Amino acid sequence: MEGGHPETILPPLNCCRYTSEQDCVEALIALKWPNGYICPRCAHPHCSRLTTRRIPLFECGKCAYQTSPLVGTIFEGTHLPLLKWFQAMELFLLPDGISAMRLSRVIHVTYKTAWLMLHKIRHAIGEFDTRELLSGDVKVNSDLYGFDPSRGQLLYSRSSAVVAGCTVTDAGEPEHVKIQLVPQNRREIRRANRRELAAFITENVEIRTSEIQSFPIAYRLYTPLRKVVREAWGSLRSTYVALGRKYLQAYLNEYTVRRRLRLSGGKATMSHKLLCICVAIPTISYHQLIARIPNPPLVAAA
Template sequence: MTHSYSFEQFCDKYNNEEVCTQALFSARWPDGFRCPHCDTSYFYIIRSRRLPLFECANCHTQTSLISGTIMEGTRTPLRLWFQALYLHAAPHGISATRLASIIGTTYKTAWLICHKIRHAMSTSDSSTLLTGIVKVNWGVYGKPYNPTVYRHPQEQPLLAGVSVGSDGHMNYLKIKQVPDEHLVYDRIVPSGGHQFVQQHVDPSRENLSVVILKFSIHRHRDIIRLCKQAACWINDTFNGIGPKHLQSYLDQFCFDFIQKHRNNDRFEVLLTWCAITPTLKYPTLIRRKNDASQHKRSYLEQLKNAS
C-alpha cells in the first residue's frame, strides 16, 4: 500500500514530539506497556527528560521510550525520525544526501539514520524462510569490467530466492551477496547454493530449484530481472554502492517488494520494526566486514599471472 497522504500531510500529522511519542509507544507496546525486568503492566510516567521514562510500579525499573529501538541514544527529535521513516517507506527510498537536505540534519546524522532504518528492514527478514515452491537463481550487482573470467572488485555475485504462491506470483524475495569463499573467479560454486538453501529456505518447502550458473538453460529469468531492477534502483537512487554496505540496500529492495505484495501500510510496518529492533551503533556499522581490498589484490594477482 502506498502512502495515503502526502509528505506535507504526514508532517502536519506528526508535527510534535508528543504525537510521535504516543505513536512509538503504541508500536513498541501494542498490547500495553510491559516491564522488561518483571513483565508488570503497571507503570508511572516520569516526564523530567526530553523523552518520557516509564517506571515499573512493581520493581521500579525505569525504561526509556527509545531503549531497545533503533533510535536508542539519539539526540535527533522523534519528529525528524518519523519523517525519515516516511521517506524510506516510499517506493523509491531516499539517499542520505537528500534526507539531510529535507529534515535539516548533517550528512553524517542522515547517513546513520538511513543505515539504522535499513538495519530494521534487514531484521524484519532475518527470521523468515522461503516456503512453498522456492526458486533460487544467480544474479549480479555491477557489470563486469573485463571480458575474462576474472571478477572485478565491483562485480558482486548474488543469489536471489523467491517463494511462489499457488497463483504463480512471487510473494517473498531474498537477495544475498555470495561470500568470496563460495566463488571461483566470477562463478558461484555448489557450496554457495547449499549455504543459501540452508540459511534461507524452509526444509519443508514443497519444491526447490537452484540455479547457480550464469547461462544455464534452466535459469529463472524473472528472478534475474528482479536482480537487475535492484541494481538499477541502487544506482539511480544512491549512485552506486560498494560491497561493504551492499547487503543492507538489497534488503531494503526486498522489504519494499514484500510490503508491496502484501499491500501493507509501509510506514506502519517499518515503524513497528524500528520500535522492536535494537540499534545499530556507529562503530559496529563502520567495522562491517569488507573483503573489497583483499579481493582487489587477488584480482590484480590473477591478471598479472594471466599476462
C-alpha cells in the same frame, strides 16, 4: 559513503497522522506495549509515567525500575526529534529510496547523521528479513548483480556474484525475495557455485515446508527472479552515485524488504510495518556499523 543524484525530485513531505513529537511518542508506546505496560525487569503491569523529559520515562510500581519506550528500538539513545526519524522512514519508503545527501537536506541534519539514520533503518530491516525464512514454492538462482544479459556485458565495475531466492505466487511471480552476496576476490567475477546455493538454501529457506528448485546455470535461471535482481540494480543505481561492497548487502536488503512492504498494501500499511520493524529491532551504533559488515555475505557450505 553514499552520494545521491541531485536532479531527483521529491514529493511533498507528508507524515500522515504523525505531525508532532507527541504523536510519534504515543505511536512508539502503543507498539512497544500493545497490551499495556509490562515492567521489563519484574513483569509488573502498573507504572507511573514521568513526563519531565522530552521522552517520558515509565517507573514500575513494584520494583521502581525506569524504562523508556525507546529502549530496545533503533531509536534508543537518539538526540534527534522523533518527528525527523518518522520523516526519514517515510522517505526511505520512496520507490527508489533516498540518499543520505538528499535526506540531510530535506530534514535538515548533517550528512553523517542522515547516513547513520538510514543505516540504522537498513540494519533493522536486514535483521528482520534474516528471521523471515522463505517457505512454500521456492526458486533459487545463481546470478550476477550489475550484469545486463541483453548486452552480455558487465555494466558496473564492481559487479558481484549473488544468490537470489524467492517464494512464488500461483501466477509464477516472485513474492518474498532475498538477494545475498557471495564472497569473492575484488577482481573475480563469477556466479555462485552449487555449494553456495546449498548454503543459501540452508540459511534462508524453511526446508521442511518448501518445494525448492535451484538454478545454478547462467542460461537456465528462473526468469522472473532474474528480473528482480536487474530491477534492484537499476533502482539502487538511480538513487546512489556509488555503493561500495562493504555495505552493498545492506542496500540489497533495503530493496528487497521495501519491495515486500510495497506488495503488502498501501502507503499507510508500508509505513506501519516499517515502524513495527524499527521498534522490534535494537539499535546499532555508528562505531558498530563501520567496524563490521552489516548482514555478512553468504558463506559457502563446508
